[in-house]
């Protein structure tokens with residue numbers, strides 16, 4: 243469903259992504275975990291078609307920069323960027339028209355209620371708090387019901403209710419067969435629901451583990467992370 247082959251991205255002298263290869267299957271939540279600067283956001287931006295890169299990326303079988311691919315994925319950026327002069331509801335209407343979403347009003351109402359933005363529907367983009375902007379960004383990405391979902395640090399800035407709700411939404415989307423890629427540097431935030439962990443370090447994927455592998459071998463993912471990133475072991479919960 244999402245296939246990344248030899249993804250390489252260089253910014254001047256910085257090799258931010260160095261021949262990344264991975265897949266995210268339908269009904270799978272993959273987490274891209276790594277310390278600051280590991281190259282997670284760069285990878286997600288390349289997949290979302292926002293950066294030039296070397297390699298091949300396919301979304302539902304289509305090269306990622308094609309219209310067919312863009313119709314198939316939803317992207318939640320690390321930093322939300324609402325349109326200042328549109329209201330919350332107008333953002334959703336805009337997306338609904340652009341993607342020709344059927345029954346969009348019902349879907350928008352459901353998303354706004356779940357993200358507790360329902361009473362903010364008349365607020366302008368520039369009047370939203372950082373957390374509200376993030377919630378709107380999530381609603382906009384999910385409204386067209388994408389088959390592939392790309393989330394760059396989606397839980398940062400959300401209140402506890404929204405975090406709980408977003409986790410529930412992700413699990414529902416996995417059950418519906420979506421392929422989901424979530425980047426984070428906080429393993430704790432994805433601990434309950436990840437299926438495949440891609441540990442990034444210095445622009446490379448240093449290790450890949452499925453939950454089934456971890457459960458069958460008894461390996462500790464957090465320990466593995468610190469062994470890779472620091473050559474140390476720790477009992478700390480936040481990576």
Ligand SMILES: Nc1ncnc2c1ncn2[C@@H]1O[C@H](COP(=O)(O)OP(=O)(O)OP(=O)(O)O)[C@@H](O)[C@H]1O
Pocket residue numbers: 253254256257258276277278279280281282283284285427
């Ligand atoms: N626009 C840019 N121009 C030059 N270098 C960049 C740019 N964006 C990122 N980099 C560099 O690329 C590398 C990977 O950065 P990236 O933002 O992808 O990491 P990250 O894993 O998402 O980090 P964080 O967890 O801090 O968000 C870093 O060395 C960073 O300094």
